Amino acid sequence: MKSYIVASSAIKIDRYYEKGYKELFGDAVEELYKYVDELDIDTLIISSMASELIDHQSNPAVILSDYMSIRDIRIYRVESGEASGAAAVQLADSLIKAGVSKKLLVVGIDKLSDLPVSHMAHAYMALKDADYIQIQGVSPLAESAILAKLYMREYDYSYEDLFIWPYTMHQNSPETPHAQLRFKISPDSYKESPILAEPLRLLDSYPFGDGVSILYMVSQEYLREYDSAVSVEGTGSSNDIADLASREDLLYFKTVRRSFEQALAMANIDKSHIRYMEIHDNYTPNAFLIIESLGLVERGEAPEKFENSMINSIHINLSGGLKARGHPWGATGIYQIHEIFSALTGSFKKSILGEIEYGLAQSMSGIGEVSYCTILKRVK
Amino acid sequence: MFEKSPAKIWRNRDVVYRLKYTYCRRCGKSFYPPRARCVYCGSQDIEYRYSSGRGVLKEYTIVYQVPKGFGEQSPLVIGLVELDEGFRVVSQIVDVELDKIRVGMRVEAVLRRMFVDGPTGLIQYGLKFTPLPQ
Numbered sequence: 001m002k003s004y005i006v007a008s009s010a011i012k013i014d015r016y017y018e019k020g021y022k023e024l025f026g027d028a029v030e031e032l033y034k035y036v037d038e039l040d041i042d043t044l045i046i047s048s049m050a051s052e053l054i055d056h057q058s059n060p061a062v063i064l065s066d067y068m069s070i071r072d073i074r075i076y077r078v079e080s081g082e083a084s085g086a087a088a089v090q091l092a093d094s095l096i097k098a099g100v101s102k103k104l105l106v107v108g109i110d111k112l113s114d115l116p117v118s119h120m121a122h123a124y125m126a127l128k129d130a131d132y133i134q135i136q137g138v139s140p141l142a143e144s145a146i147l148a149k150l151y152m153r154e155y156d157y158s159y160e161d162l163f164i165w166p167y168t169m170h171q172n173s174p175e176t177p178h179a180q181l182r183f184k185i186s187p188d189s190y191k192e193s194p195i196l197a198e199p200l201r202l203l204d205s206y207p208f209g210d211g212v213s214i215l216y217m218v219s220q221e222y223l224r225e226y227d228s229a230v231s232v233e234g235t236g237s238s239n240d241i242a243d244l245a246s247r248e249d250l251l252y253f254k255t256v257r258r259s260f261e262q263a264l265a266m267a268n269i270d271k272s273h274i275r276y277m278e279i280h281d282n283y284t285p286n287a288f289l290i291i292e293s294l295g296l297v298e299r300g301e302a303p304e305k306f307e308n309s310m311i312n313s314i315h316i317n318l319s320g321g322l323k324a325r326g327h328p329w330g331a332t333g334i335y336q337i338h339e340i341f342s343a344l345t346g347s348f349k350k351s352i353l354g355e356i357e358y359g360l361a362q363s364m365s366g367i368g369e370v371s372y373c374t375i376l377k378r379v380k
Numbered sequence: 381m382f383e384k385s386p387a388k389i390w391r392n393r394d395v396v397y398r399l400k401y402t403y404c405r406r407c408g409k410s411f412y413p414p415r416a417r418c419v420y421c422g423s424q425d426i427e428y429r430y431s432s433g434r435g436v437l438k439e440y441t442i443v444y445q446v447p448k449g450f451g452e453q454s455p456l457v458i459g460l461v462e463l464d465e466g467f468r469v470v471s472q473i474v475d476v477e478l479d480k481i482r483v484g485m486r487v488e489a490v491l492r493r494m495f496v497d498g499p500t501g502l503i504q505y506g507l508k509f510t511p512l513p514q
Contacts, residue, residue, distance in 0.1 A: 122447035131392050132413040135494050135506050137443070137450040138470050142458040145441035146470075153439075197443040197458075241419050245460060245468040246411045248420070 002233070003096035003217050004379065006226035007035040008338040010213040013180035013326035015113035019210075021055055022067040025109055028212035029068055032105075036216060036226070043074040043095060043104035047088035049081060049330035050110055053123040064107070074101060081127050081365030082282065084108070085333020086372035089215065093232045096219045103222060106215045108334030112208040120208055127366050133243055140366040141205070143244045144283035145197035147367060151251055151285050152199070155300035159199050163190050165284045166203045166323055168309050173320025175349070178335070180209040180326030204284040204323075211328030213335045227380070228345040233269070233358070234375035236262025242369045253286075253368030256293035260362065263373040269358065271295070274375070276343055276359040277314055278336040281321040290362060291316070318349045336361035337374060344378040384497060389504060396506045399431035399489060401467055410467040433489030434512065435463035440473060440481055449495045461487055461509055472508040486512040 342348030
């Protein structure tokens with residue numbers, strides 16, 4: 001038994017000062033109606049990383065479903081840090097496989113533009129241990145900056161060598177309808193952007209924006225009702241030591257590798273089958289560490305081997321990634337899967353990808369303390 | 381919000397003020413902050429110890445996009461410090477000019493004010509690291 005994605009929607013990630021969580025959710029639902037006649041669902045899963053921290057809103061699944069008069073169904077909220085969306089999809093997959101749910105919506109949502117940057121940096125820091133790490137003012141930004149310096153020293157890269165990542169992401173994003181930053185960048189704009197945590201600058205980081213993306217998923221018995229479908233072929237999930245300091249190997253994300261291997265094993269394929277991936281590049285060094293942890297290249301090779309948004313023959317982050325498409329926290333994992341679904345069904349980056357059979361979304365939180373991989377396959 | 385609980389500041393005092401860490405009797409490794417089991421081998425055969433507070437700066441960053449509550453201290457120097465007892469911490473580095481910070485320099489823990497919870501709120505203290513005479 002498998003679960004199937006038959007439709008998806010995504011609003012443009014942006015700063016919506018005139019709209020809140022509810023209105024943006026409503027916009028994404030309306031967008032979904034372009035692809036399906038009715039949403040006869042038995043289950044709603046809401047992924048939000050930070051509705052409490054941003055909007056002082058607990059239980060967002062109940063509040064959002066009430067706004068759209070979605071009632072008397074199974075309802076869940078999933079939170080797993082920056083990877084909440086991926087975790088929500090894996091819950092949805094499990095519910096359908098178990099026969100509990102037949103038709104469901106998975107909604108990823110967060111709104112990062114409502115508060116000043118220092119408040120958002122504070123909310124982002126909440127990903128780290130509240131007893132001992134946060135009191136130092138340490139967030140994944142500082143940890144990623146330290147990783148960048150360790151990486152550059154270990155493999156003898158200059159800061160300019162890292163530019164290939166944000167440059168490529170901003171080459172890809174103008175052709176992504178829902179991307180937040182749809183412009184290209186130059187080496188000068190990279191080197192002159194404000195420093196966030198040296199060596200990392202503004203153009204090494206994801207932007208703060210608001211986003212909602214929705215997947216409509218069904219069990220096999222309803223598949224014939226829809227024109228397009230992809231199956232969830234494999235899922236993997238792994239966790240590791242939560243803080244940077246205690247890890248023995250700082251430049252390798254074990255969770256990324258383990259979640260990838262699990263997903264490949266469940267899908268019963270090897271990595272050569274996958275032609276397109278979206279990965280969780282919250283900061284430039286992490287993109288290279290993910291590529292190396294996935295085993296796509298040897299350690300230390302990613303900046304050299306990444307060319308035309310490809311590693312070997314695998315297209316990576318054609319959306320522009322977290323860097324340029326955007327990263328509305330709890331919504332990001334859903335955006336990634338929306339992109340893979342759209343690519344597999346021929347409505348996203350078809351001129352680059354052509355017809356492909358498999359795609360993969362890799363999502364994680366912080367510096368890889370948890371990672372999820374989800375493999376999708378084109379069905380029709 | 382983490383900074384508003386006097387109970388929490390009190391119960392975490394040994395870890396936050398005195399660098400109480402965990403030593404694993406089975407695998408011989410140490411780590412911080414303390415956990416109920418060894419993070420490396422999972423053993424429950426562990427003991428808590430107190431660090432000398434001295435070590436080496438292995439890497440650092442200077443953070444300019446600081447979280448709310450840390451604005452007065454901006455920019456924050458965040459260092460990866462390896463203590464002489466063999467475990468590492470991520471901690472603020474203070475009392476040093478930014479251009480004088482060097483990877484490999486000896487550092488020592490000092491008790492400092494971490495932040496103040498508003499004009500009438502609690503003051504959170506904790507350990508930061510400062511260079512030792514090199």
